[in-house]
Amino acid sequence: MSSEASRYAGLAPVAVAAVPRRRWNLWHRVNRVAVYGPLIFLTVLAVVPVIWMLFSSLKSLSEFYTNPWLWPRAWHWENYTRVWMGASFGLYFTNSMIMVTSSVSGMIIIGSLAGYALARYQFVGRDSVLYYFISGQIIPGQVVLIPLFIIVRFLGLLNTRQGLFLIYLAAAMPFVVFMMQGYFKSISREIEEAARMDGASELRIFWQIMFPLARPGIGSLAVFQSLWIWNEFLFALVFANKPHLRTLPIGIVSTIGQYFTDYPAYFAGLSVAMLPSIILYLITAKYMLRSTITGAVKG
Amino acid sequence: MLARRLRLWAWAFLTPALLVYTVFWVFALGAGLGLGTTKWTGYGTMRYVGLHNVLAVLQDPQFYAILGRNLQYGLFHVTIGLGLSLGTAILMDRCTRGRLFFRTTIYLPMVLSWIVVTFLIRWGLNPSFGIPKLLESLGLGFLKPNWFLDLRSQFYVIVVVALWKHYPFGMLAIYAGLQNISLELKEAAYIDGADELRCVWYVVLPLLKPIMAVVISLSLMDAFRVFEPFYVMVGTKSGTGYLDLDVLSTTLYRRAFVHLTLGDASALGIVLFVLTLSVSVFYLRTLGRTEE
Numbered sequence: 001m002s003s004e005a006s007r008y009a010g011l012a013p014v015a016v017a018a019v020p021r022r023r024w025n026l027w028h029r030v031n032r033v034a035v036y037g038p039l040i041f042l043t044v045l046a047v048v049p050v051i052w053m054l055f056s057s058l059k060s061l062s063e064f065y066t067n068p069w070l071w072p073r074a075w076h077w078e079n080y081t082r083v084w085m086g087a088s089f090g091l092y093f094t095n096s097m098i099m100v101t102s103s104v105s106g107m108i109i110i111g112s113l114a115g116y117a118l119a120r121y122q123f124v125g126r127d128s129v130l131y132y133f134i135s136g137q138i139i140p141g142q143v144v145l146i147p148l149f150i151i152v153r154f155l156g157l158l159n160t161r162q163g164l165f166l167i168y169l170a171a172a173m174p175f176v177v178f179m180m181q182g183y184f185k186s187i188s189r190e191i192e193e194a195a196r197m198d199g200a201s202e203l204r205i206f207w208q209i210m211f212p213l214a215r216p217g218i219g220s221l222a223v224f225q226s227l228w229i230w231n232e233f234l235f236a237l238v239f240a241n242k243p244h245l246r247t248l249p250i251g252i253v254s255t256i257g258q259y260f261t262d263y264p265a266y267f268a269g270l271s272v273a274m275l276p277s278i279i280l281y282l283i284t285a286k287y288m289l290r291s292t293i294t295g296a297v298k299g
Numbered sequence: 300m301l302a303r304r305l306r307l308w309a310w311a312f313l314t315p316a317l318l319v320y321t322v323f324w325v326f327a328l329g330a331g332l333g334l335g336t337t338k339w340t341g342y343g344t345m346r347y348v349g350l351h352n353v354l355a356v357l358q359d360p361q362f363y364a365i366l367g368r369n370l371q372y373g374l375f376h377v378t379i380g381l382g383l384s385l386g387t388a389i390l391m392d393r394c395t396r397g398r399l400f401f402r403t404t405i406y407l408p409m410v411l412s413w414i415v416v417t418f419l420i421r422w423g424l425n426p427s428f429g430i431p432k433l434l435e436s437l438g439l440g441f442l443k444p445n446w447f448l449d450l451r452s453q454f455y456v457i458v459v460v461a462l463w464k465h466y467p468f469g470m471l472a473i474y475a476g477l478q479n480i481s482l483e484l485k486e487a488a489y490i491d492g493a494d495e496l497r498c499v500w501y502v503v504l505p506l507l508k509p510i511m512a513v514v515i516s517l518s519l520m521d522a523f524r525v526f527e528p529f530y531v532m533v534g535t536k537s538g539t540g541y542l543d544l545d546v547l548s549t550t551l552y553r554r555a556f557v558h559l560t561l562g563d564a565s566a567l568g569i570v571l572f573v574l575t576l577s578v579s580v581f582y583l584r585t586l587g588r589t590e591e
Contacts, residue, residue, distance in 0.1 A: 140520075142568060146565050150330070170319050277411070
């Protein structure tokens with residue numbers, strides 16, 4: 001007797017006896033194919049483009065044309081050095097890293113301060129301030145693009161990292177403040193009140209007690225925002241489109257075509273842009289997807 | 300005394316976020332609405348023209364061709380995309396082994412950059428090494444059409460890839476909703492004699508309505524905002540070649556930063572804003588209704 005059948009046998013011997021075992025197994029098998037078949041197909045569909053990119057980035061140009069779809073017979077890692085040094089993807093990579101780390105830490109710091117104030121203090125207009133932040137979510141980036149261009153130019157921040165940084169901060173506020181406010185609300189008040197009794201200053205309560213307690217939430221929020229900024233294109237295109245400031249997406253768009261038909265090098269460039277986000281995603285997927293799930297249910 | 304001191308702290312904590320957000324987001328929105336009523340190149344004098352720009356946009360037949368493209372893109376998402384999300388979510392809910400694996404890999408397209416993905420499509424369809432070549436080498440050369448070369452079909456290519464990239468989000472949201480439906484409810488339906496299909500149709504789907512409304516609204520908002528794939532496919536070159544692949548945001552970008560007609564572009568921005576606003580009103584209303 002198969003293990004499946006014996007499991008059911010223990011539960012309902014009568015039912016198992018009534019249904020011939022072979023038919024039951026067949027139905028079970030059909031059911032399994034119907035569930036796993038499509039899932040496997042969709043997995044392949046999600047993964048194949050990425051694998052194609054990685055394989056292509058490691059071929060020689062001639063092999064790329066003769067064998068475009070399978071794995072490379074000889075692995076040409078020098079394609080990567082060619083784009084990294086020759087096509088300045090090293091610079092673009094650094095620029096992307098600088099933008100991600102500065103903007104994400106900035107938005108987490110000011111967003112969590114605001115979220116904490118909204119979750120923990122009593123003051124007139126608190127709900128209005130929260131709604132004020134949340135409602136910014138419906139403003140599309142394209143609509144504020146032109147006025148931002150004028151504001152940033154007026155402040156003398158056009159084609160500087162600071163300008164782009166401030167825009168990312170502002171654009172992220174609706175989501176970050178809303179999420180942080182939620183995290184802080186879910187933390188018990190007792191610790192905080194005890195600390196206040198002991199005479200700790202408000203800033204210290206926030207920074208040394210509450211902020212560390214909200215760390216799990218902050219972590220997944222930071223991952224989300226990092227992926228967004230790593231891939232962000234429109235604002236980076238308008239506000240930091242000078243060779244020394246270009247982030248990877250802008251670098252790709254402006255570089256490709258320069259090397260005429262050096263496709264393996266192009267693919268290596270795309271991989272440089274894609275791999276960090278894939279790695280970050282794979283490391284954190286378990287937690288991130290869970291927080292998306294709970295967020296979707298709440299929202 | 301303590302209460303007052305705490306109130307001051309609260310405002311101190313709020314200040315940096317409020318400041319950045321107000322100047323670079325809310326004020327910018329107001330300025331954009333204002334700019335839409337002017338004629339300006341970004342330099343020199345600015346001339347007030349009232350609603351002239353907005354009316355010009357609404358009377359331009361080309362605007363409707365462009366809007367039609369955004370709507371078509373959105374329509375594909377709320378029909379095929381939503382169906383795909385729902386179907387996959389139901390399968391995911393059935394799957395007992397390797398859930399985390401499937402969830403992780405199927406969600407992967409969501410985290411890929413649009414720029415990278417668009418280049419992958421472009422090269423994937425390249426006749427000398429892409430899918431057409433693959434079909435040929437498999438002896439299926441007759442399937443190899445030249446259709447990816449014209450822009451109208453490239454539009455559908457982008458739509459299909461966008462479906463591939465975005466359906467995992469809906470899948471995850473619906474999957475979360477499925478997990479929230481209590482087993483007792485489904486069991487009760489089975490005991491009352493419902494088969495699997497009926498159980499899905501009469502018990503599960505009605506309970507998923509609020510989540511579906513969220514997914515539909517977000518897809519529609521995305522449909523009005525979509526930029527990168529169309530930008531990469533045609534660039535901002537002038538001439539008439541791009542016309543078949545223009546959407547709202549690429550038009551706005553070109554009018555603002557290539558032709559430097561900031562007033563016209565902002566008027567288009569106003570229209571875009573009204574469109575997304577109406578979607579979010581629909582979204583908030585359905586949310587409000589389910590909470591009652």
